[in-house]
Amino acid sequence: LHRPLAAGLILLAAAAAWYQDHLGAVIDKLMIQNVMNTTVTESRQLITVPYLRHMFLTGVIPAVLLFWPRITYARVRGLLWRFPLTIAASFLLTFGFLFINLKANVSIIREHHELLGSYQPGATIGALVRYAKMELRAGNVEVKPLGQDAAKGPALLATKKPVLLVLFAGETARAQNFGLNGYSRNTTPELSQLDVFNFKDATSCGTSTAVSLPCMFSPFDRSDYSHERFMGSENLLDVLAHAGVDPVWVDNNTGDQNIARRTGARMVDVTLNPAACAGGECTDAALLTELSAQIGSITEDTVLVLHMIGSHGPAYYLRYPEGFAPFIPDCRTAEFDYCSQQEIVNAYDNSIAFTDHIIASAIKMLDQQDRVSPALFFLSDHGESLGEAGLYLHAAPMFMAPEVQTQVPFLMWLPQKFQETMHVNAACLTDRTSQPVS
Numbered sequence: 055l056h057r058p059l060a061a062g063l064i065l066l067a068a069a070a071a072w073y074q075d076h077l078g079a080v081i082d083k084l085m086i087q088n089v090m091n092t093t094v095t096e097s098r099q100l101i102t103v104p105y106l107r108h109m110f111l112t113g114v115i116p117a118v119l120l121f122w123p124r125i126t127y128a129r130v131r132g133l134l135w136r137f138p139l140t141i142a143a144s145f146l147l148t149f150g151f152l153f154i155n156l157k158a159n160v161s162i163i164r165e166h167h168e169l170l171g172s173y174q175p176g177a178t179i180g181a182l183v184r185y186a187k188m189e190l191r192a193g194n195v196e197v198k199p200l201g202q203d204a205a206k207g208p209a210l211l212a213t214k215k216p217v218l219l220v221l222f223a224g225e226t227a228r229a230q231n232f233g234l235n236g237y238s239r240n241t242t243p244e245l246s247q248l249d250v251f252n253f254k255d256a257t258s259c260g261t262s263t264a265v266s267l268p269c270m271f272s273p274f275d276r277s278d279y280s281h282e283r284f285m286g287s288e289n290l291l292d293v294l295a296h297a298g299v300d301p302v303w304v305d306n307n308t309g310d311q312n313i314a315r316r317t318g319a320r321m322v323d324v325t326l327n328p329a330a331c332a333g334g335e336c337t338d339a340a341l342l343t344e345l346s347a348q349i350g351s352i353t354e355d356t357v358l359v360l361h362m363i364g365s366h367g368p369a370y371y372l373r374y375p376e377g378f379a380p381f382i383p384d385c386r387t388a389e390f391d392y393c394s395q396q397e398i399v400n401a402y403d404n405s406i407a408f409t410d411h412i413i414a415s416a417i418k419m420l421d422q423q424d425r426v427s428p429a430l431f432f433l434s435d436h437g438e439s440l441g442e443a444g445l446y447l448h449a450a451p452m453f454m455a456p457e458v459q460t461q462v463p464f465l466m467w468l469p470q471k472f473q474e475t476m477h478v479n480a481a482c483l484t485d486r487t488s489q490p491v492s
């Protein structure tokens with residue numbers, strides 16, 4: 055039993071150590087949740103040649119070596135004293151070292167959660183157990199109704215055409231690299247030509263899709279949010295449905311994270327735009343085709359959530375089509391070790407510029423049609439680390455999350471006609487754009 059168990063622990067520690075050392079990832083229960091919610095294509099991008107080499111050298115070889123020595127087993131009588139003695143000696147040594155400088159050790163453990171979070175494979179096993187507990191609890195909760203008395207207000211009832219509110223949600227766009235928010239590079243050339251309300255100081259609820267996205271639609275704010283509470287309550291989409299507004303969710307990412315479980319969600323239709331989906335994954339251009347189809351078909355007031363792939367890493371270069379790269383040279387692999395810092399930033403900035411192009415195209419499409427009364431929101435779920443302080447990607451625990459993972463772009467496009475019919479106070483809204491929002 056010892057050898058297969060020890061071999062398993064070595065493999066687990068080797069895998070966890072890779073993501074910890076190379077991406078600065080802390081493996082906690084939310085990281086496990088991200089792993090469980092991910093798609094095959096996404097996880098494939100994290101399994102690279104250097105990763106396999108690392109796994110072979112630090113995982114497979116040591117695990118195999120465990121089976122090499124031939125063990126002479128002691129007789130049962132010998133085991134009776136050897137076994138307890140070994141365990142007692144191990145504990146004595148461990149705690150002996152701890153007690154040599156107890157004061158310093160205790161304060162370090164208290165102050166630096168990241169140390170315990172980086173101890174392998176213990177941290178990963180602990181995270182797996184906590185994740186299983188969280189899912190068990192969340193799976194058993196009863197869903198409390200929310201806003202069942204919701205109804206359309208007089209302004210909405212008075213509109214002649216169906217109202218279409220488009221919400222581009224996500225993905226991994228950080229405020230610091232968003233041209234409209236004052237980035238030194240103009241990554242939003244198209245949106246800056248348009249009349250939008252841009253909230254410059256918006257923070258996300260979490261640092262990963264599995265937390266931030268449900269939190270956006272839940273009735274809880276950041277301090278009250280938990281997976282269990284989210285699963286135990288209806289959310290904004292349910293309230294819209296209660297009010298007689300049609301909530302439609304089209305996904306070009308890892309799914310709706312249970313947000314639309316009662317109202318319905320579907321993945322982006324690959325057949326609508328084969329060119330955008332040529333690489334096995336779709337760029338967000340596929341969402342424009344979906345939007346066009348919705349504009350042509352809706353008859354009810356609708357909130358259309360388009361869950362983007364946006365700037366999802368590490369394969370930023372797959373987020374924008376061949377030929378669309380304002381910032382070069384760009385990192386054209388999912389393995390950051392092969393790219394310079396500048397190439398990684400260039401690829402990320404290209405993905406932001408492509409998001410700019412998608413959102414601006416959607417606005418123009420909505421502006422040029424006459425079938426529906428449109429409005430549009432864009433809100434990123436969380437930011438991204440691009441190597442600052444040795445961190446890459448996202449999903450850092452909130453207590454240590456850098457601002458680049460929590461400051462997000464958030465903008466609204468409300469055409470003049472919409473402002474008039476819905477009685478939007480543009481001056482008030484403009485004033486709010488410089489205040490902190492979450």
Ligand SMILES: [Zn+2]
Nearest residue numbers: 226262263435
């Ligand atoms: Zn995300």
